[in-house]
């Protein structure tokens with residue numbers, strides 16, 4: 138609400154005591170009061186109704202309060218409290234026009250609003266103008282006496298820390314000069330002051346402790362307007378720069394900062410209305426608290442909506458933000474500076490505690506972003522560290538040196554990066570994250586170290602495996618007295634070579650001696666393990682090996698040529714040699730001999746299994762006893778590959794499986810012998826010549842006998858074949874004779890019948906297919922070739938086949 142005119146005025150408190158908060162807010166905005174800080178002054182005017190207050194204010198401050206129309210008579214125009222800004226006065230000065238006292242409208246007893254408005258004006262104003270008629274000075278029943286009493290009484294309840302200027306404006310001054318009027322007035326005021334009941338603490342307090350009393354006198358506006366205007370203009374000068382020291386509003390203690398004016402005045406009015414004591418210092422703290430909190434909340438909200446902050450917050454979710462610390466520090470700085478600027482005039486303690494709270498709240502919303510940033514730095518440091526370590530190792534640097542150097546370099550990198558992310562207001566410690574980074578780095582180093590060591594171990598194990606497996610297999614296959622010494626030498630040589638290379642490679646890891654020795658000895662164990670494993674594998678195949686060796690030695694001569702069993706060979710000796718060699722193999726394969734220990738496996742085996750002649754019977758028995766055991770003497774179980782019992786059983790099996798070869802050889806030899814001895818012995822030839830001389834001569838004299846003999850031979854041969862005489866006697870003489878006796882006659886008859894039939898057929902089968910007659914069964918072995926013959930037999934249906942008849946002389 139405003140009166141007409143250039144300068145607006147606002148109805149601050151209505152006649153019924155309603156506080157126009159929104160009107161005040163608008164007014165403050167309009168006159169830009171909030172920006173004034175402490176540089177503003179508040180002036181109020183009190184005085185009897187229709188005493189020309191509004192007229193004075195409008196002339197003095199160029200305001201436009203409603204004045205009473207002079208022609209309509211004296212009635213109340215100002216109700217409640219009005220407020221306006223003084224035009225053209227610096228700094229910003231606000232003036233309040235109060236409802237006139239002792240007005241007819243409220244009735245004589247209704248002084249409640251008068252007191253309340255007086256208290257309000259005193260609480261918020263720097264200067265209070267007391268408007269009074271000149272003729273009231275020195276009068277016992279002066280109109281302003283009750284007003285002054287009220288003012289002084291309420292002043293006691295304010296506990297104000299500062300002095301308020303009480304300016305008595307004497308209206309319609311007479312010819313009596315002010316110098317004469319002023320002492321009278323001051324005396325009146327002092328009297329009123331003295332008469333006011335005071336609390337104990339202020340019993341002796343002089344009026345000057347509470348007020349600066351000023352007195353001015355003005356000519357009548359109605360009668361001497363010109364003079365009035367001049368005097369008002371001169372008075373106006375005193376309100377310019379009133380807040381300067383010594384000015385009308387020079388005491389700035391307890392001034393509420395302009396941005397708190399609205400809230401402060403509302404609260405004061407509320408307290409006054411509730412008829413409570415108004416403790417201005419406490420009120421000031423309360424206003425400061427509320428206002429500082431409001432300012433802090435406002436700054437907090439503006440920070441959360443700050444575009445730069447939102448950008449940083451979003452960016453840091455996905456990637457590190459360069460200059461993170463500087464950016465956020467600056468945004469926070471701006472926010473806090475704004476708070477400082479706005480809250481600067483409020484109570485120091487309240488202001489700084491609210492600032493602290495604001496700062497904490499701001500840092501709280503910033504912290505997750507900071508943590509994300511540190512997280513990025515941490516993972517970036519670790520990634521870079523990994524790459525650097527990898528490069529250093531590829532570049533041939535020793536592991537320990539590379540790890541040490543990279544750790545140092547990247548912890549430094551972390552320190553630099555995290556320093557860049559530091560928010561100066563926060564003073565957050567990065568030590569914990571740094572520790573995490575250190576732990577990450579250490580864990581990575583440990584993992585890489587383990588993998589590199591295992592790689593190295595695998596490489597050397599592979600080398601050893603390649604260097605040992607095949608040679609050990611070959612040596613074991615050779616099975617001789619030198620087998621195990623050679624294996625030992627080979628193992629030692631290869632182990633030493635591997636250990637030397639391995640030690641050199643390990644030196645880069647700067648391991649402690651104990652661990653290094655452990656790894657080396659594990660590599661040596663691995664080498665032994667290969668040999669032992671190979672030996673076990675070969676021991677599992679010992680039977681095949683023994684048989685191979687036996688067969689090789691048995692069926693090949695010293696020049697590795699296949700033997701032909703002509704009859705001159707000593708099969709017994711050859712068998713013995715071959716068996717001895719196989720037994721050697723068994724003894725070599727029976728135990729692992731990597732430690733130079735001496736055992737008597739070979740002796741025991743040969744004594745028990747081969748040597749039938751040598752050694753005493755008691756020794757042989759002892760050896761046989763030794764084989765009836767599951768452990769070898771002087772050989773630990775861990776080194777035993779084939780136990781004595783197994784040896785014995787293997788040997789039995791070996792002998793059984795090789796016996797056939799020997800038998801075959803003997804048979805072949807027999808056959809060979811027989812085939813070479815087809816001529817009768819010489820004595821028989823001589824006997825034949827001597828005894829058969831007569832028969833020979835007979836034959837010479839009658840050659841027909843030759844034909845008869847030949848036919849007889851053919852018949853016998855045919856009978857032999859038909860009756861399968863050799864076949865019949867295979868099962869013994871008696872069964873042979875019995876069988877022959879039953880078959881003889883039918884066979885002879887059958888033969889004669891066939892001969893008769895043959896005689897009738899002009900062409901013989903031999904003539905039809907002579908090739909069949911000469912065909913013989915191919916001899917596969919020496920023992921059967923000599924006795925094989927073939928007979929051509931025609932079947933009943935006329936087809937012919939070759940019947941191989943094999944006479945195995947060994948059977």
Ligand SMILES: Nc1nc2c(ncn2[C@@H]2O[C@H](COP(=O)(O)OP(=O)(O)OP(=O)(O)O)[C@@H](O)[C@H]2O)c(=O)[nH]1
Pocket residue numbers: 185186187188189190191192193203204205206207208212213214215236237238308309356357358359360
């Ligand atoms: N005698 C005399 N009359 C004056 C003077 N100044 C103003 N008046 C007259 O007094 C009457 C009241 O003037 P206002 O300025 O309205 O007085 P007020 O004290 O503001 O009145 P309320 O607001 O009703 O309390 C008007 O008719 C004015 O012309 C003065 O200096 N002397």
